[in-house]
Amino acid sequence: MLEINNLSIQLGEFSLHDVTLTVQRGDYLCLAGPTGAGKTILLECIAGLHRADRGAIRLHGRDVTALPPEARGIGYVPQDYALFPHMTVFENIAYGLREQEMRKEVITRKVRDAAETMQIGYLLERGILHLSGGERQRTAFARALVLDCELLLLDESLSALDVVTTKELSLQLADLHHQLGLTVIHVTHDFDEAFSLATHIGICHQGRLLQLDTVEEVFTRPACRTVAEFVGIVNVFPRPEADPAQCPVVSRLYSSPAQALDGRCVCIRPDQIHVSRNGASSCDFALPGVVRQVRWMGPIHEVTLDVGVPLIATISRQEQEALRLLPGDRVHVNMPGGAFHMLDST
Amino acid sequence: MAQLQELPPVGYHAQTDRHRVGQRIFRITAAGALLFELAFVSVVLIALIIYVDAASFVRSLTSPEIIHSIKLTIITVTISTGLSMLLAVPAAYALSNYRGRLAPLIDTLLDLPIVVPPVAAGLALLILFGYYLGDAMEAKGLFLPHTQRGIVVAQFFATMTYSVRSVKAAFDSISPRLPAVARTLGSNQWRAFRRVTLPLARNGLLAGAVLSWSRCLGLFGPVIMFCGATRFKTEILPTSIYLQTSVGQIEQAVAGTLILLIFAVLTLFIFKRLGAPGLLFWS
Numbered sequence: 001m002l003e004i005n006n007l008s009i010q011l012g013e014f015s016l017h018d019v020t021l022t023v024q025r026g027d028y029l030c031l032a033g034p035t036g037a038g039k040t041i042l043l044e045c046i047a048g049l050h051r052a053d054r055g056a057i058r059l060h061g062r063d064v065t066a067l068p069p070e071a072r073g074i075g076y077v078p079q080d081y082a083l084f085p086h087m088t089v090f091e092n093i094a095y096g097l098r099e100q101e102m103r104k105e106v107i108t109r110k111v112r113d114a115a116e117t118m119q120i121g122y123l124l125e126r127g128i129l130h131l132s133g134g135e136r137q138r139t140a141f142a143r144a145l146v147l148d149c150e151l152l153l154l155d156e157s158l159s160a161l162d163v164v165t166t167k168e169l170s171l172q173l174a175d176l177h178h179q180l181g182l183t184v185i186h187v188t189h190d191f192d193e194a195f196s197l198a199t200h201i202g203i204c205h206q207g208r209l210l211q212l213d214t215v216e217e218v219f220t221r222p223a224c225r226t227v228a229e230f231v232g233i234v235n236v237f238p239r240p241e242a243d244p245a246q247c248p249v250v251s252r253l254y255s256s257p258a259q260a261l262d263g264r265c266v267c268i269r270p271d272q273i274h275v276s277r278n279g280a281s282s283c284d285f286a287l288p289g290v291v292r293q294v295r296w297m298g299p300i301h302e303v304t305l306d307v308g309v310p311l312i313a314t315i316s317r318q319e320q321e322a323l324r325l326l327p328g329d330r331v332h333v334n335m336p337g338g339a340f341h342m343l344d345s346t
Numbered sequence: 347m348a349q350l351q352e353l354p355p356v357g358y359h360a361q362t363d364r365h366r367v368g369q370r371i372f373r374i375t376a377a378g379a380l381l382f383e384l385a386f387v388s389v390v391l392i393a394l395i396i397y398v399d400a401a402s403f404v405r406s407l408t409s410p411e412i413i414h415s416i417k418l419t420i421i422t423v424t425i426s427t428g429l430s431m432l433l434a435v436p437a438a439y440a441l442s443n444y445r446g447r448l449a450p451l452i453d454t455l456l457d458l459p460i461v462v463p464p465v466a467a468g469l470a471l472l473i474l475f476g477y478y479l480g481d482a483m484e485a486k487g488l489f490l491p492h493t494q495r496g497i498v499v500a501q502f503f504a505t506m507t508y509s510v511r512s513v514k515a516a517f518d519s520i521s522p523r524l525p526a527v528a529r530t531l532g533s534n535q536w537r538a539f540r541r542v543t544l545p546l547a548r549n550g551l552l553a554g555a556v557l558s559w560s561r562c563l564g565l566f567g568p569v570i571m572f573c574g575a576t577r578f579k580t581e582i583l584p585t586s587i588y589l590q591t592s593v594g595q596i597e598q599a600v601a602g603t604l605i606l607l608i609f610a611v612l613t614l615f616i617f618k619r620l621g622a623p624g625l626l627f628w629s
Contacts, residue, residue, distance in 0.1 A: 049526050069529035076530040082523040086545045095541075099532035147531065 001025045001183055002151060007045060007055035014041050015207045019055070023200075025150070028177050028184045029212075030194035033204035033230065039187040040079075042204070043153050046185065047076045059151065070099075075144035075152040079159065081136050083128045089115070089139050090124040096147045114146035117176070134165040145176070154186040158193060170196060191231065195219070203227045220269070221341050228267045228343060234312045236267040236343070265343040272339035273313035275303060276332050277323060285335040291325050301325075307333050391607070398600045406601030414578055415586040416605060422494065422582060423562040426501035427509075431555050434509035439539065441510065442517040459507045468571025471500055475572075492574045497582060500568040505558045512557055516550020517543065553620040560613035564606060 002023040009016045016038045023029050031039045044050050046057060048069035057065045064072050083092050093114055097107045115121045118138040123131065131139065137157060144152060158166045158173075174197055177184055188194050194201055195215060202212040203226070211223040222228040225236050289307035301320045305311045311333065315323070325331065398406075406412055441452065459467060475483065475490040483489050490496040520543055528538035544551075566584035573580040575589055583602050590599035 044526075047530050049529070068534070069526070070532050070534055072530075074530060076527060078523050078527060080521070080523060082521065082527040084524060084528075084542055084546075095528065095533075096531035099537065143531070 001027075001060060002046070002185075003056075003058040004046070005056045005058075007042070007052050007057065009041060009045060009050055009052045009054075011041060011050060014038060016041055016045070016052075017207045019209045021202060021209060021212050023151075023183060023185060025183055026181055027200055028182075028186065028198050029200045029202060030198035031185060031187045031202045031204055032189060032191065032194050034189070036206075037204035038207040039204050040155055042209075043076075043155050043185060043187050046151075047074055047153055048072045073147075073149055073151075075147060075149035077137075077140045077144050077152070077154050077157045079156040081140035081157070083131075083136055083139055083143070085128045087128065088124065089120065089126050089128065089131070092128065092139055093124075093143045093146050095143060100147075110146050111142075114142040117145070118142040118172075133161050134169065137161060137165075137169060141173075141176075145180070150183055152182050152184045154184060156187055156189070159188065159190065166193070173197060203230055205230075222267070222343065225265055225267075225343050228265075228341075233267045233269050235270065235273070236265050237309065238265050266340050267343055268335055268339050268341070270302070270312045270314040272335065273305075273311065274334040275305070275313050275315060275319075275323065275325065276334060277329075278332065285333075285337065287333045287335075289331055289333040291327055291329040291331055293327055294320070294325050305331070305333055394600060394603060394607070398597050398604070402597045403601050403604065406598045407605070409598060411577065411581070412586065412598060412602060412605075415581045415583050415602065418494065418497070418580075419563065419582040422497045422501060423559055426498045426505060426562050427555055427559045429498070430502050430506045430509040430558050431513070431551070434506065434513045434554065434558075435544075435551065438510045438513035438517055439543075442514050456507055456510055459504060464504065464565070464567025465571055467504060468500060468568035471496075471503060471568060471572045475499070491572055492576065492580060494573075494580060496573040497569055497580060500572045501562040501565050504565050504568050505561045508561055509554050509558045512554030513547070513551055516547035516554065519550065520546045549620050553617055556613050556617045556620065560610060560617070563609055563613070 002021075004019055004021050007016055007019040014036065019038075019042060021029075031042065033039055041050065045052055048064070048067060048071075052065060055065070056063055059072065059074070069076075084095065087095070090111055093111045094107050097110055102110075111124070112121065115124055118141055120135060120138045120142060123135055123139070128136065128139070140157070154173075158169055161169065170193060173184075176182060177197070184197075186194075186197065198215050200212065201215050201218045203210045203218065203222075205226050211218055211227045213221075213223075218227065219231055222231055222233060228236055287307045289305040289311065291303060292306050292310070293302075293304040295302040295304075297314075300314045300316055303313045303315060303325055305313060313333070315325075323331075441449075441456070444452070462470070472491055475496070480489065480491065488495070490499055524546065525533075525535075525538040525542050528542045529535070533541060564584055566588065569580070569582060570585055570588070575581060575585045577589065581589065583606050587599045587602045587606075590596070590602065
């Protein structure tokens with residue numbers, strides 16, 4: 001549905017370099033990455049708000065690179081919603097329909113339908129400045145959705161709201177995605193939001209798209225160290241020859257015949273490390289270690305271990321209740337061989 | 347013992363007293379400066395108002411010369427403000443959206459009419475439209491110096507920067523995301539400007555028009571240099587005050603001044619009201 005080839009643009013301090021991606025109809029792509037990674041510029045380029053220096057954007061096979069925003073037919077909800085403050089909720093939602101010069105009755109019906117879908121039917125005559133954050137966001141969604149766009153661009157549209165409203169709207173957004181068969185590209189820096197909504201995740205960093213894949217793939221097999229760290233994999237170890245000071249644990253891992261270790265780094269997710277008080281384990285790697293720190297993180301505990309190198313494991317509250325780990329405790333650290341993932345580059 | 351423990355440390359009272367005295371001096375100085383300025387403005391205006399009695403004020407007001415100058419002033423000021431705003435809207439939009447390397451230079455050039463002395467501005471207009479373009483324009487029946495058309499040109503020149511500045515400030519205060527989103531909703535650039543930017547800048551535009559109008563109203567230097575002071579021809583209110591004073595008709599001069607003063611107070615009041623957020627849209 002959407003194809004972007006080698007898109008590059010320089011806008012002041014921000015830039016994009018050779019971004020290439022494909023989004024299929026019905027995909028929900030979350031673009032994640034640190035601040036200044038170029039996510040918003042990419043979204044605005046797709047919307048037509050910036051002209052790319054190089055590269056091409058194709059929508060339904062049609063080259064839209066040089067087309068102005070009004071000719072692209074793409075829905076866009078910016079971070080601050082950009083609702084028109086001199087108009088009511090009704091007028092905001094009707095804005096695009098009026099541009100299409102639809103008949104008044106059709107506009108009224110469509111606006112009411114969109115408002116009902118977003119549960120703001122009772123707000124239609126209200127001014128924008130009298131709305132809460134959640135109501136503004138629903139109005140912005142209704143304004144974009146009423147135009148029946150197949151591609152919807154959301155720029156951190158859930159980030160400015162409280163936790164309860166965010167969850168509620170996130171669920172509604174997921175429903176709308178399924179019901180309307182929308183294709184969505186959603187910029188976010190919230191990984192929980194991305195995992196709960198997305199079918200695909202793209203990780204941006206310093207103006208480049210480092211990896212674009214399914215949620216599962218990015219989560220379990222990050223393409224590089226930056227992506228690994230961004231998806232919460234804190235245990236990343238370079239090859240021993242790259243850093244001779246690394247402990248024998250990592251050397252042993254690299255020399256294991258069971259592993260086809262051809263990358264420059266190996267990583268393991270904290271939730272795939274099992275900690276036990278006794279040594280009996282069927283895991284491929286069972287190492288003795290010492291607990292250095294235990295941090296309570298709500299439903300999980302983060303345990304910093306010393307196995308020659310620092311290793312971070314996460315255990316559930318129930319596990320911690322059974323193990324009662326404290327700094328200084330000697331434990332056994334068990335890692336299944338399949339949990340290790342090689343990274344192509346640092 | 348308990349009482350002793352509650353006592354403040356040694357030197358506390360002295361420090362507090364010094365602090366209080368310093369604070370009082372600062373407050374008195376600030377309030378005193380404000381009161382002095384208020385008193386000065388009031389005394390000057392009161393002196394003007396009490397100089398002329400009601401009967402002679404009304405008599406002066408109804409004199410044909412004053413009536414002519416009031417009419418001419420209102421007509422020329424309104425035309426020049428209209429022209430100035432008509433050009434200021436697109437010019438300010440361009441200035442607000444242009445981010446090129448020449449932006450600082452353009453910005454400085456636009457400010458020149460503010461810093462050029464009024465008499466010099468009038469002389470410059472006279473040289474351009476009299477010496478250089480005079481013959482050509484006269485041939486087409488558009489000669490400007492010493493004409494009522496010339497008054498409009500002088501007022502326009504002196505006020506256009508104010509108009510552009512106030513309209514630009516109004517445009518700059520609008521988030522660029524609003525017209526951008528309007529574009530994604532199907533508006534072309536003109537429609538987004540007309541339906542989103544312009545209505546949101548309406549307060550600023552009206553305030554700019556009022557400011558320009560009031561500035562034109564009292565303009566004297568460029569007008570007298572460019573158009574002279576011919577009775578019943580190029581005699582706007584400021585020129586009339588000058589003429590009446592020069593021939594010793596102080597009462598008529600004061601009447602003209604009071605009219606200008608009334609207009610000035612009215613425009614200031616409107617400007618302040620327009621400047622208040624939420625007056626037009628969100629009250």
